[in-house]
Amino acid sequence: MGQASLVSDSSRHSIVEVSEFRKSYRKQLAVDGVNIAVRRGELYGLLGPDGAGKSSLMKAIAGVMTFDSGNIDVFGTRLNSEAASETIKDLIGFMPQGLGLNLYPDLSVEENINFFARLRLVDEQELLERKQRLLAMTRLEKFRQRPMKQLSGGMKQKLGLICTLIHQPKLLILDEPTTGVDPVSRRDFWTILATLLHEQQITALVTTAYMDEASRFHHVSLMYAGQILAEGKPDQICAMIPGTTLMVQTDEQAKAIQLLRQHFSQVQPDGKWIRLFVDDMDADTAIDRVRTLLSALKLEAVQKVDTELEDAFVGLLKRQALATVKDDAKVESADLNFAELIARNSDFVAIETCELTKDFGEFRAVDSVSLRVQEGKIFGLLGANGAGKTTVIKILTGIMPPTKGSGSIAGADIARLGPSIKQRIGYMSQQFSLYMDLTVIENIMLYAGIYGLRAKEARERCHWIGEMAGLSGDIRERTSNLPVGMRQRLALGCALVHRPRVLFLDEPTSGIDPVGRQHFWELLFELSRSEGVTILLTTHYMSEAEHCDHLGLMHAGKLVADASPEALKREVENEAGQLLEIAVSDADSAIQRLTEIGFKNSEMYGQHIHLMSKTPQQDAYRIREELNGLQVSSVRILDLSMDDVFVYKIRALERLADTGLKRMDR
Amino acid sequence: MNLQRILVVAQKEAREILRDRIYFALAFLLPVVLMLVFGYGMTQEVQNVPIAIIDHDRSALSRDYAHRFIDSRYFEFKGYVNSVKSAELLLLDGKVRAVIVLPEYFQERLVSGLPVDIQTLLDGTFTFRLRTIDGYIQAINGAANAETQARYLVRRAGLSSSRAQTLLQPLQVQTRYLYNQELREIWSVAPALIMFILTLTSPLLMALSVVREKETGTIYNIYSSTITRGEYLAGKLLPNVVVSFINGMVLILLTVFYFGAPLKGDVVFFLVAMFIYVIWATSLGLLISVIVKTQIAAILITVILAMVLVMQFSGMMIPVSSMSDTNNMIAHSxxxxxxxxxxxxTFLKGGGLISSWRDLVTLIGFMFGFLALGYLLFHKQSKS
Incomplete structure (x- = not known):
């Protein structure tokens, strides 16, 4: 009905307008001259790594933080004083960063909701109705009486959303609502948010560190180092960098990478593939160019893929030379010796566990996990917070004994990890293991000392680490002065000081910007391919999972999948089919129609609709026919992402558990 | 001021205090434990000091003299030793704190009217109560002297022993301890401890409960909602004041019924004064919470502040009248x-409103002053 007029209305009214916003903490400039405008009804995304300045901006817009200069107008009110900020608080709902941190752990789910509602003077009758509806929608109904501290990460996040929504704000400000939440809960979260925004005409401003969530927004701004790199619709941003993203597969991966690096700046190994970005060329020219360059090698495949926001982000940073120049140059100069890479096809098992189990009181954190990692491979352990990943690593490194089960590292039993075995293990914990007040070299020498290296050897390793991590020029710098990405490489270096053969990394890349993450992965590849180091790491970036040789998926302490990324994808494709993306102007009616004709799993994804199909070609055709009147602009078949695979796997498990329960009820 | 919002915050606060075990212990257990620990620690009489004696004379008189120490309840006799050297070893090991050395010819010299030097060795590292021990020894020695002189007079002048006593000590001091007739230290210490413990725990509770919200991030619920500063602070103060007041009453009961100190004055007046003091102390906690960001910092600052206030400027340890002019002024402010x-x-002198109205009025002034300061400094916007 009023859809069209609403759209034109919204284009005129900005609900949030920020101009030349600046904020510094002591001497550190956090946000430097940012302008954004959020229009009514929009789902606006602010993307960027940790420390980009997102949170500062969000807090200032919510009127809960002072700032240095610039203007912020929210609902036409200029937030230039504490008193002025008070006037808009009725209209906004603000959820600060940190999973469940704005909730009260000792209050029950219902008490939390009541607290937020009564604080906002919501009418008791209305509270009852809204609570009912939101609890049902988030499937938290049966946990009403449970204290908040006993909820899972995903449930906390949903409760946080209910509490922020209970007074029906007109503007939602959510700071990293999906960080640290498992992919399934993340998907649920987006669906709920999309539904509510649509129904109640709410405007939402959301930040995220996950680049792959960008396509869910109507409008995004990419933030880096306190500035906005680019803004626009997600696909517009991807198109800002003219060029083509290619995937190349060859047996001689290392050689190919070396050759390609001489011509292109964005070349990365990606599992068996090489992902590269070719500037300013269309697909055909780019493919030809790559084929010519690699004519000496045997190519399995060269194909064009969609440029993703992460590619665009890195491209933008490189173009604007914003990525701290020294951060960049060093890694190039360290020049990874890909030429000397030896294709190791060792059958030697470096890590093996059998029925590993760990109980903490009543709680089973790790439940019969059996896995094998071959020497020189990168094994990725995926799963939500609390799935048991860190515990597995702690058991394998001998920090914690298992309750049941056994494991071995390089053939030695973990129950009897002697000093000689510990010499062969490197471990980098979730939190930074560096001493911030020491310099780079002091940190390295400290670790060298801990592992009992002789002075000469220590100096050699120091030199090697400096080269490897691209830190040679900053060796006397205080660690606290380094950018996060460099710190992370230094931490990796310290874990490698004693030349371990097996390396355990616990969430090594969380919170680091895409450029930093790329560098880090290049180092890992180098280590595994040329030095034959076996690496077991955990991550919750699904896009990183694709880089691993082998994946283990953990859910509630169990290892629920264990295969190569490609095998996992094929498996899900066989079971559930492929992903169809439908671009249509009237998405609501389209989803309704699709559900009617049997596509029960169709859901909103940004401005598009996603659904799974076993017969994608026929279904695409049929959907075009059925949605004829609704202006379908495209129906595309998409490759499954690791995220899709993860969500599918976990949902299948949950369904299994549900039917199991039902059977038990009977 | 919207009453609902105040009550919602207060109710949430109360639930958290009751459900969080650590917080609960801090709120209700800590004051009682402090009362018991300090109540005993500050009042223990010095008794049973371990002592050794070297008797070089081994005569009837020297043994008599030694028994004055051996039989005293203030000393615990550990035995005779033969040489100063072995006595020093005992002192070194801490087995005895004092050694009495009786010289050779003790009896001979005493009988022939010559002076006798008795040496005492005290453990100087044990400075705590060293003077008390020295005092005991002097007193016992004094009594021995007086008796010896009296005996001499009785023998020489044929006086009765009581007449001899009067002649020897014509001036006698008669002390009457007012307000604490039995001079029980605990009578004055326990009531003062109520003040001390409330000065420490009330601000601690309040500061922690606000800073904890800052640390976790729940404070942003308050910042971003429509509740006013005054309502939030009222809601936050209310349960904390109630908890502190309950604690105060428990401390009064402990003082009166457990430590046996009398509450001679006006009880109602005292409760009113305590209520006002608790509000002041809680607003002090609010002020601390405005300036610090972490719970650790809040604890440190509160404890140090409370210690300085109580030890230096409250009059509990050092009487205000014997302070220097500057400290006297600080104490009054x-x-x-x-x-x-x-x-x-109120406790010892049986006072009430009539005797203490000036102090009460000053306290009321402090209470409003600190509440106003807290209100002015608390903002619904963070700087970082």
């Missing part, structure tokens, strides 16, 4: 001294 006055007045 701090609330704890006024409450300490009220405590001593």
């Amino acid at each position: 701090m609330a704890p001294m006024h409450f300490n006055n009220i405590v001593t007045q």
Whole structure:
């Protein structure tokens, strides 16, 4: 009905307008001259790594933080004083960063909701109705009486959303609502948010560190180092960098990478593939160019893929030379010796566990996990917070004994990890293991000392680490002065000081910007391919999972999948089919129609609709026919992402558990 | 002011205090434990000091003299030793704190009217109560002297022993301890401890409960909602004041019924004064919470502040009248001294409104002053 007029209305009214916003903490400039405008009804995304300045901006817009200069107008009110900020608080709902941190752990789910509602003077009758509806929608109904501290990460996040929504704000400000939440809960979260925004005409401003969530927004701004790199619709941003993203597969991966690096700046190994970005060329020219360059090698495949926001982000940073120049140059100069890479096809098992189990009181954190990692491979352990990943690593490194089960590292039993075995293990914990007040070299020498290296050897390793991590020029710098990405490489270096053969990394890349993450992965590849180091790491970036040789998926302490990324994808494709993306102007009616004709799993994804199909070609055709009147602009078949695979796997498990329960009820 | 919002915050706060075990212990257990620990620690009489004796004379008189120490309840006799060397070893090991050395010819010299030098060795590292021990020894020695002289007079002048006593000590001091007739230290210490413990725990509770919200991030719920500063602070103060007041009453009961100190004055007056003091102390916690960001910092600052206030400026340890002029002025400009006055007045001197109205009025002034300061400094916007 009023859809069209609403759209034109919204284009005129900005609900949030920020101009030349600046904020510094002591001497550190956090946000430097940012302008954004959020229009009514929009789902606006602010993307960027940790420390980009997102949170500062969000807090200032919510009127809960002072700032240095610039203007912020929210609902036409200029937030230039504490008193002025008070006037808009009725209209906004603000959820600060940190999973469940704005909730009260000792209050029950219902008490939390009541607290937020009564604080906002919501009418008791209305509270009852809204609570009912939101609890049902988030499937938290049966946990009403449970204290908040006993909820899972995903449930906390949903409760946080209910509490922020209970007074029906007109503007939602959510700071990293999906960080640290498992992919399934993340998907649920987006669906709920999309539904509510649509129904109640709410405007939402959301930040995220996950680049792959960008396509869910109507409008995004990419933030880096306190500035906005680019803004626009997600696909517009991807198109800002003219060029083509290619995937190349060859047996001689290392050689190919070396050759390609001489011509292109964005070349990365990606599992068996090489992902590269070719500037300013269309697909055909780019493919030809790559084929010519690699004519000496045997190519399995060269194909064009969609440029993703992460590619665009890195491209933008490189173009604007914003990525701290020294951060960049060093890694190039360290020049990874890909030429000397030896294709190791060792059958030697470096890590093996059998029925590993760990109980903490009543709680089973790790439940019969059996896995094998071959020497020189990168094994990725995926799963939500609390799935048991860190515990597995702690058991394998001998920090914690298992309750049941056994494991071995390089053939030695973990129950009897002697000093000689510990010499062969490197471990980098979730939190930074560096001493911030020491310099780079002091940190390295400290670790060298801990592992009992002789002075000469220590100096050699120091030199090697400096080269490897691209830190040679900053060796006397205080660690606290380094950018996060460099710190992370230094931490990796310290874990490698004693030349371990097996390396355990616990969430090594969380919170680091895409450029930093790329560098880090290049180092890992180098280590595994040329030095034959076996690496077991955990991550919750699904896009990183694709880089691993082998994946283990953990859910509630169990290892629920264990295969190569490609095998996992094929498996899900066989079971559930492929992903169809439908671009249509009237998405609501389209989803309704699709559900009617049997596509029960169709859901909103940004401005598009996603659904799974076993017969994608026929279904695409049929959907075009059925949605004829609704202006379908495209129906595309998409490759499954690791995220899709993860969500599918976990949902299948949950369904299994549900039917199991039902059977038990009977 | 919207009453609902105040009550919602207060109710949430109360639930958290009751459900969080650590917080609960801090709120209700800590004051009682402090009362018991300090109540005993500060009042213990010095008794049973381990002592050794070297008797070089081994005569009837020297043994008599030694028994004055051996039979005293203030000393615990560990045995005779033969040489100063072995006595020093005992002192070194801490097995005895004092050694009495009786010289050779003790009896001979005494009988022939010559002076006798008795040496005492005290463990100097044990400075705590060293003077008390020295005092005991002097007193026992004094008594021995007086008896010897009396005996001499009785023998020589044929006086009765009581007449001899009067002649020897014509001036006698008769002390009457007012307000604490039995001179029980605990009578004055326990009531003062009420002041001390409330000065420490009330701000601690309040500061922690606000800073904890800052640390976790729940404070942003308050910042971003429509609740006013005044409503939030009222809601936050209310349960904390109630908890502190309950604690105060428990401490009064402990003082009266457990430690046996009398509450001679006006009980109602005292409760009113305590209520005002608790509000002041809680607003002090609010002020601390405004300036710090972490719970650790809040604890440190509160403890140090409370210690300085109580030890230096409350009059509990050092009487205000014997302070230097500067400290005297500082003490008068701090609330704890006024409450300490009220405590001593009502507990021991049987005072009430009539005797202590000045202190009460000052406390009321402090209370409103600190509440206003807290309100002015608390903002619904963070700087970082």
